[in-house]
Amino acid sequence: MAEADTSGDNKKERRVFSPAELAAGLVHLLDVEELDVDLYRGRRNPGGRGRVFGGQVIAQALKSAVASVDPERHVHSLHAYFMRPGDEDFPIIYRVERDYDGGSFSNRRVIAMQRGKPILNMTASFQKPEAGLTHQFDLGDVPMPDELPTEVELLRKMKGQIPEPFYRFMTRPRPIEMRPVDPWSPIDPRKREPRRQIWIRATDLATDSQIMHRAILAFASDMALLSTCMQPHGVSWMTRKMQSASLDHAVWFHDDVDMGDWLLYDTDSPWSGAARGFNRGQLFTRDGKLVASTAQEGLIRLRDE
Structure with a gap:
């Protein structure tokens, strides 16, 4: 079990979370809400303060891009640029652009925004599974x-x-x-x-x-x-x-x-x-x-x- 602090006006309380609750909370955080076609809202991190963790913005942007791609195509790469720090006091809006759908690959561009300004640009590429030459580092x-x-x-x-x-x-x-x-x-x-x-x-x-x-x-x-x-x-x-x-x-x-x-x-x-x-x-x-x-x-x- 794990403990977390939640602060009231004049006192501090200890709340206990199980590992399963923490994992479920992460899944909920990353599972974005659809607002319209290719428009999504990312949830705020409960208890988060100050700057949004960059990995959260990348993961929510990826989840937003996935919804517009054929389920048979799996993400194989993403490239993101951080432009402004995200603010934990506000949700993040994600706009998806369907840039390309070819015979094997699809490409999506995602703009993450807060209060009318972009905080991250990301491109993600998706591919239909296929066999190929194989090697890797040990x-x-x-x-x-x-x-x-x-x-x-x-x-x-x-x-x-x-x-x-x-x-x-x-x-x-x-x-x-x-x-x-x-x-x-x-x-x-x-x-x-x-x-x-x-x-x-x-x-x-x-x-x-x-x-x-x-x-x-x-x-x-x-x-x-x-x-x-x-x-x-x-x-x-x-x-x-x-x-x-x-x-x-x-x-x-x-x-x-x-x-x-x-x-x-x-x-x-x-x-x-x-x-x-x-x-x-x-x-x-x-x-x-x-x-x-x-x-x-x-x-x-x-x-x-």
């Missing part, structure tokens, strides 16, 4: 998730070193469980090579919808990716004067996805400069199948005093 030698502590368990050992608001935010109940192979602390971000490996899964996920599993993967793929390019510099998103934000995000789906089981998110960063960092990721099943790849460039700016 998973390599890596500890299995059952051998590793969760990210929350690691953070609890640092309680007292982290300001209380950050600690509560970082240990809040989440539907995505993460188990780092070689933990990296945002509190004490010592310099290390730009590579991370984290096992991720959605806990107690009760849906067989492949598009929902792919939407959840898109949601989770924005986690821990940008920080990879910060590691060689000994900084994190908690570093004083650090300004960080996702600028763009891409996902390639290579095969069906089961987000209810563990996936290894293997990320690296071959370059950073000009206040930007470039990051790549690969997602493997426990038996070594490569099911998705990601790429992201983000802002990593150390501001003046």
Whole structure:
């Protein structure tokens, strides 16, 4: 079970959520509401404050695009650009443009808007299943998730070193469980090579919808990716004067996805400069199948005093 804080005017209450409730809440959050033909509304994250998580906007945009495509065609890639931060105080409207339908592929463009202004542009490509030449990178030698502590368990050992608001935010109940192979602390971000490996899964996920599993993967793929390019510099998103934000995000789906089981998110960063960092990721099943790849460039700016 997991606990969450809900604040009243003069008191704080503790509400307990089961992993199944958290997973059901994520599915509900990502399942957009149809307003008109090719026009959708994304739900607000209950209890969300400040800036909307980028993975949520990408996943809701993908769910919006799917409704206009032949169900036999599966999303194989998406490319998104973030333009403005989303505001948790307002819902997000998604407009879908049906740019192309060919013999094998379909292409959709999605504009996410809040209060009349675009916050994200995304294109997604869909393909009819077909056979082809096959190869992939190997998973390599890596500890299995059952051998590793969760990210929350690691953070609890640092309680007292982290300001209380950050600690509560970082240990809040989440539907995505993460188990780092070689933990990296945002509190004490010592310099290390730009590579991370984290096992991720959605806990107690009760849906067989492949598009929902792919939407959840898109949601989770924005986690821990940008920080990879910060590691060689000994900084994190908690570093004083650090300004960080996702600028763009891409996902390639290579095969069906089961987000209810563990996936290894293997990320690296071959370059950073000009206040930007470039990051790549690969997602493997426990038996070594490569099911998705990601790429992201983000802002990593150390501001003046």
